[in-house]
Amino acid sequence: MKTRRIGPFEVAALGLGCMNLSHAYGTPPEPAAAEALLLQALDAGITLFDTAALYGFGANESLVGRVLQAHRSRIVLCSKGGMTGQPVGAGGALQRVIDGRPASIQRDCEDSLRRLGTEVIDVYYLHRWDKSVPIEDSVGAMARLVEQGKVRALGLSEVGAATLKRAQAVHPIAALQTEYSLWTRNPEIAVLQACADSGTAFVAFSPVGRGFLCGAPLDAAAFAPKDIRRAMPRFEPAHAAANAALLPALAGLAAQAGCTPAQLALAWLLARGEHVIPIPGTTQAAHLQENLGALALTVPPAVMAALDALFAPGRISGARYNAQNEAEVDTERFAA
Template sequence: MASPPPLVRLIKLGSQGLEVSAQGLGCMGMSSFYGPPKAEADMIALIHHAVRSGVTFLDTSDIYGPFTNEVLVGKALREGGLRGQMQLATKFGIRHLEDGSREICGSAAYVRAACEASLRRLGVGCIDLYYQHRIDTRVPIEVTMGELKKLVEEGKIKYIGLSEASASTIRRAHAVHPITAVQIEWSLWTRDVEEDIVPTCRGLGIGIVAYSPLGRGFFSYGPSMINKLADQDFRKSLPRFQPGNLDQNSRIFERISEMAASKGCTPSQLALAWVHHQGDDVCPIPGTTKIENLDQNIAALSVKLAPQEMAELESFATADVVMGDRYHPSMPTWKCSETPPLSSWIAEHD
């Protein structure tokens, strides 16, 4: 009997030739940040189910664990014989120090060492999409991109991406070597990227990968999610999930839930469908650790939204309604990702 067709179509991500499933799978929560690591066998089964369903774009990073998520994803690919069926994205740029702290690093030597280490952990000869996870504001983006360009030429990576980069950083990087994708947080309640980042990407032919499209689980469970989180889940410390802010933000979830009920879908499917309706150059990568949630996310591709419904959804979570920032002010994001001019850096390091 022939296999059923995949449930998820392919889209072109960027203008350099990369094709990915219209919805990806964020793998971070399987290993870190969202509570303790999940059972390896269950996560491998989830990844296999995702690929069989057509979700063939997997997103990981060396900092997830650290390192253990890449090992998990690599093992899942080997055990399922899946390498030829999927597109693999990983990241570098955040490293652990001996004292337990973390730093952002974009030096040429570190770029190469991080890439080669990721290749070993993943057990692959080439990474499909390699992102700079956060921008090192001490090193000109041209220096970092120069080494990434060499890795492309050597066949160790196929395409280059940036995560949480400002519009000017994106333009400077793209001038060194074409950027295929920029990963940004984009959801109903995180829309500040629409002013400058999204237009910049579209003007340069760069694809957009939307992480946390479900508001880090808020659009799946609403304010009750905070009671389900493990003690070490970092979401507990985020501004939007603090008691006063969460009370206000609960009204957003209520309105989304009402509209979802009228359309015969779940709140999470409605919120995810909104991201899908941003265009075929956008690929959301919702994460999950449960097969039933993965199936529910895939079903969001079938939810159709008319322009007036899009506008109504957006009115539920305008900037003046959403309470709390998405990160603490001290955390690096695209708003603080400018790097020094290459000329001055060369003069200082000559």
Template sequence: MKTRLTGDSGLELSAIGLGCMGMSWVYAESERDDAESDRVIKRAVDLGVTFIDTADLYGPFTNEELVGRALAGRRDEVVLATKCGLVPDMSLYPTKVKVTPNGRPEHIRASIDGSLRRLGTDHVDLYQLHRIDPEVPIEESWGAMAELVAAGKARHIGLSEAKVEHLERASAIHPVATLQSELSLWSRDPLADVLPWCQANGVGFLPFSPLGRGFLTGTIRSADQLPPSDFRAQQPRFAPTALERNLRIVDGVEKVAQRHDATPAQVALAWVLAQGPHVVPIPGSTRLAHLEDNVKSVDLELGEADLVELDGLPAPVGTRF
């Protein structure tokens, strides 16, 4: 597996990571299988995937336990990342997913201890603030995150879905190792300002949902395929009319894939990888077959003409959330 240095932090990751959210949270409950997830995580490490990403929110809390069990005896082989700062409203779940930011220093300090206990480790390699809390100055939240580095509970700290303003204010207090945000062929907003800022300032960029929450694989052709318990059924881009129009994007990805004897997922991931040497996508794989397919994207070289064609695909219909 190829590796990438994600900016100035010295944090070296496999060129593609493994996002574990879908193993425990928000996607269709029928797709969850702890035994299969355990196999996927272990197989990922066997294949050289060294970056494993989770969060206390997922499950909630149960995903960290799953990851901890799967990595028992292999902790030193991976760069382990988790997150804090989002609190779920379980009274509405799974009918509706609602979360509230909590960036108070006391919440952050308590959260890391819970995560370390569930993961079965004494430190994480990357601790991320899941969302900026608009009620708490970023300086206070980030100061608490920096305390965890000083205490040895986290090697590096990062942000998720932060704007350039937040990145600048946080980096004035303590280095921001990484930024995690959504980036794919149907979510390209970070290309305008956030991704260039990260590249210019030595911050690694970790795209979540690089496969458009599974849409870019070409396996979702109708809104009827998503049960009510799947949070995508609530999202504007997966509404019947929008989804039908968004298939134009998938058709374009499939066209490039056919030329390379590749899968649409591999092309979609290769496009993300082509956005910069500091970019490490973290697709969520819940099945061994999906994992094996995604890992092969690292060796897919898209030509300039391919990238121009993909860049020219239509913008998605519907907002992200």
């Protein structure tokens, strides 16, 4: 298994994003199937497992903790706070809340530790920067978690290069996580290089474009009612049709490389720098094995160049988030 570095840890070059075992893309798998997938990933050599307090409002952390607690010494366990499910209103129903105040970060971490069944989280991320709180204050609270022995290394999610620099002035940032794939290349504006310059691992989530880069056109009308892609502009009919027009060429390039479109998308990401660690998620063992096949690929330079041109930022139709979610992140954006 090829490996890469994240803070003080050496991990397999592909991690596992655990989100969709509990959250985001419609009805999650049955518990037994989710548990089996986690153990299959472990047996296949994956060592980095990425979860968050938000996913299933704690259910994903409980799942990961229940299944992997017995194998704790074999894995690098990553979770996130600062965006959680909190009771809101008279009914007390849980709603997604971004809260980066120091006391909230302390609370979130302690809640995560309990659900994960562990005494320490290896990499703990600020899931979203709460822009009402200086990043220095939030990272300062996270640094205190390191001092308390509850966290080993710190990470940030969905921030740009300038915010990373401010955070690093408070405490070393081992990892920065944001969306990065052939159809989401915003990190190339600044933060990807900023991570390389500072020795920060760049953890790429949604590396196969939320399923788009697997090669088959996606019909948003067929998505489950609670599938988060329903609110993403790229999956609206007009944008989806424009983007689907790129898929035949992607399939042709994958055929040239002797792999599937998803494997080619992952191999392209792995080639963007030794500090890049993709974390594809899946609910299916076959897709897990397919993803791992990307590690063995050697993609011809001509195919890489053709991919760069095919998925140049200006060729992708639609924003990756709707207006509300775009306002909540701090990532750089290409000019419209």
